């Protein structure tokens with residue numbers, strides 16, 4: 251038995267934020283961070299809520315990679331304030347925080363680490379969740395996962411519950427328009443990797459496939475436009491939609507080894523997530539194609555590659571990803587991210603052991619052992635061809 255989980259409602263297109271004027275309720279808690287607050291979006295959200303006669307409070311303490319302490323603080327504020335709507339506003343970190351704060355607000359008896367697919371949380375007795383992304387990449391608005399950092403042990407808790415999928419998602423292209431080009435590129439590549447990894451994943455299904463393939467087509471067409479011209483509202487809208495579709499794709503299938511390896515590499519060397527997984531993608535395509543050439547060939551043909559054999563399609567697809575990355579000025583190997591060989595090799599064993607235990611490695615079409623994972627990291631460092 252399979253399940254496709256998605257938000258109940260996705261409101262999208264220009265003026266989508268005005269949907270807030272129509273919701274019913276008494277009090278809303280807007281959960282965001284300082285950067286998004288400075289852009290004026292939290293105030294705009296509050297203003298629309300007031301038009302719906304909903305009182306709004308803003309919690310703007312969410313940091314990038316939110317900590318357990320922040321979640322506990324936000325949940326305490328929610329319990330004192332007693333909202334019937336929680337609104338996650340921002341990038342993946344802010345939306346992840348909103349999900350976890352919501353869980354602890356409704357369930358004061360549990361700790362953050364207790365959020366799990368097998369725990370019945372019984373949410374929606376006190377409040378419902380709206381997610382409003384301001385970047386086009388993480389897909390958190392469409393998934394049942396939340397990543398919270400345990401700062402005492404310096405580990406990331408990858409938590410999930412189907413109950414955490416937001417009730418309403420609002421995709422207004424005016425919000426991502428504020429992203430600088432570098433962030434547009436990083437987050438856009440993240441969305442592409444979500445879709446590509448979902449499409450070839452062992453857990454893929456017909457519903458996730460449909461979301462993934464459409465998102466891939468949109469990203470190849472519109473990411474360069476959004477990067478070159480931040481005010482291109484059509485490109486912003488398309489990228490915003492594609493990021494949510496990618497979230498629906500990998501949220502209902504799984505990501506793959508560009509993610510498990512990317513999480514390890516990004517956390518060790520403090521490199522933005524999208525840049526890391528994007529850099530790894532062409533190497534991962536070549537490696538995984540030994541088990542999934544037909545699937546990659548379908549992607550290649552969907553974006554207009556006219557090669558004859560599946561193997562040629564795979565080769566050209568990897569080249570097309572690199573060409574896209576060049577258009578948005580992203581590095582094609584780890585060496586070009588400013589890492590030096592000695593520091594990298596000093597961490598290599600640790601990177602490998604962290605990557606291969608991840609569920610994202612296990613559901614990849616081809617599952618790497620330690621030796622293969624090490625070779626992949628090394629190719630990705632030096633920009634070498636993957637031929638194994």
Ligand SMILES: [Zn+2]
Pocket residue numbers: 388440444509523527
């Ligand atoms: Zn990602």
